[in-house]
Amino acid sequence: MAEETVRELRASFAAGRTRSAEWRAEQLKGLIRMIDEKEAEISAALHEDLAKPHMESYLHEISLTKSSCKFALNGLKNWMKPEKIPASITTFPSSAQIVPEPLGVVLIISAWNYPFILSIDPVIGAIAAGNAVVLKPSEIAPATSSLLANLLPEYVDNSCIKVVEGGVPETTALLEQRWDKIFYTGNGTVARIVMAAAAKHLTPVALELGGKSPVVVDSNVDLHVAVKRIVVGKWGCNNGQACIAPDYIITTKSFAPELVASLKRVLQFTRLQDLIEEKRVADKIVYGGEADEEQLKIAPTLLLDVPQDSAIMTGGDIWALASYCDVEKTRKTLLPDPVSELCFQNKKLQGEFVANVPAGGMLVNDTALHLTNPYMPFGGVGDSGMGCYHGKFGFDCFSHKKGVLIRGFGGEANARYPPYTTEKQKILRGLIKGSFIALILALLGFPREKH
Known part of the structure; x- marks a missing residue:
């Protein structure tokens, strides 16, 4: 089942379903509608799992999750924009930018103590970044896990976002698959198992582990x-x-x-x-x-x-x-x-x-x-975890920052091509040092090749 689930999500991601701003926004809006329409059910599940009073469920999980959705929805278009950066004199004339792109198909394994927000908050970052997602809720909070498995397909694109329930066997089967990122919230013992599984595929991980x-x-x-x-x-x-x-x-x-x-x-x-x-x-x-x-x-x-x-x-x-x-x-x-x-x-x-x-x-x-x-990153260090999320940091957690350099066909410098002469070396050294005169000489084609 795990292999089939990943295969389906990879097909959806490869088809480009998750990449558009419209798709991402629609999923975030769906999560907001789910929270608004199913608050009573969410609160009841939290009470069944943890005996949480409704007010505590609302303050610590429901309202914070909804706020996280709205924050991502409002910031989404700006987060997706390429970031313009300076270009080097050695590549003149050119422009440079950093383009955030989705990692692909990601696995999120959540914890039992705040089973709603610790499940949905990282999903928000993954969706905002344009990924296909598998959420594995904690089996120690079975009512919330079941609720998420039943509700999410009603409000988000089930061909790209799936919930897998179960305990150790199901989690083990998921960890045997190749993922583009794994986000785990829990304890250090299981985190080491997660990292060992991820290492087999060189999969990056984010770990939220706590500590004293x-x-x-x-x-x-x-x-x-x-x-x-x-x-x-x-x-x-x-x-x-x-x-x-x-x-x-x-x-x-x-x-x-x-x-x-x-x-x-x-x-x-x-x-x-x-x-x-x-x-x-x-x-x-x-x-x-x-x-x-x-x-x-x-x-x-x-x-x-x-x-x-x-x-x-x-x-x-x-x-x-x-x-x-x-x-x-x-x-x-x-x-x-x-x-x-x-x-x-x-x-x-x-x-x-x-x-x-x-x-x-x-x-x-x-x-x-x-x-x-x-606006603040949330995450651990050392034994308390690696990586961070919340707000744009959640978007960044599930994005690859791709550097892009764009050049035209003008400004060709003969000095970069063989045969290498002493004069060309001087020009190239000047370019590396940022010499404006060397740049002008290179653009003018000096030294001219002898025929």
């Missing part, structure tokens, strides 16, 4: 506002199941008690228990830890000075605090390659962190909101 996102809190910030933003960024975003959600806090040792006290005042209830059962972690609890096994609920939990190699520092929604005193020490404390670095600091420290702390993206004095800016 730190929050660095300085002692001279507005603590009440900072803590509210940190808490809503943690437990207000999918109960912490988000790649951009804060994962651990770094602050000064002297300020830690005050920060913990402020966090206690604004915390709400959420889930998760097993990560705090590790013996060397249990005695680090400074708040929370209470659990209701019958209801599968656990109070938000704070731990102080947790060992970096403990399980709690590699997964979960329990919070750990570590101490820092300067930027250099903080860099050594941070777990590597977060998709998001979040800091609440004064302007001096802000500048130092922006300049010196590596991360996929950075947000100063808030959490999560950088995701909503379509």
Whole structure:
């Protein structure tokens, strides 16, 4: 089935169906209509998969996806235009441009935690760039996967955009095919499988993997506002199941008690228990830890000075605090390659962190909101991923930038042709150095060939 699906899409792409601005715009408009007409069904699927309230589904997935569609639709014609660039003196007279062209047939494998937006957002970029697409939604969010499989054919061109449902066997079969790009959202373990499969065909990949996102809190910030933003960024975003959600806090040792006290005042209830059962972690609890096994609920939990190699520092929604005193020490404390670095600091420290702390993206004095800016790239670095998307960056992610040089038949320079003489060498060296006199001599045909 996977082979047949790819063959059909390649035929559609080869026929040029996806290349016109009109086709691309029509698909984006179809996605907008789908969101408008099926909002209730989308919300119901998200609730079935993740127990998301309608308001959270609307704010975090439905509205953002619709905004992404509109942004791409409004920018599409400008994004598709060739970009004029300077031409070199060595090619005078000529013009040069960069032409974005679709890659071909692309595979998008999405994640379960935001199953609607993480499926459709990369599809928007792929469509805008003029590609044929296979979307493989996460089988761990089966209601949303089924919804997408049923709805998309009603609103977009099914000969060019297809949904393939299933689990590991179906994904494995898809990865055995040759693609022109693979976009994967998920974890590092599966990402390595994706890259290994892609390498067999020299297929480029984009990986959105997450990582442990730190929050660095300085002692001279507005603590009440900072803590509210940190808490809503943690437990207000999918109960912490988000790649951009804060994962651990770094602050000064002297300020830690005050920060913990402020966090206690604004915390709400959420889930998760097993990560705090590790013996060397249990005695680090400074708040929370209470659990209701019958209801599968656990109070938000704070731990102080947790060992970096403990399980709690590699997964979960329990919070750990570590101490820092300067930027250099903080860099050594941070777990590597977060998709998001979040800091609440004064302007001096802000500048130092922006300049010196590596991360996929950075947000100063808030959490999560950088995701909503379509003019900013969103992506990881190192272990948190490669490549970026959102807005025009999504268009670029699924485009090949083709350099095009255009010359006429005038301005022929004899110096570029054999036989090579000392005089010709001088002219060619002058051209390479940008000599205007050498250019004039070349255009005039000097030195003249002796007959």
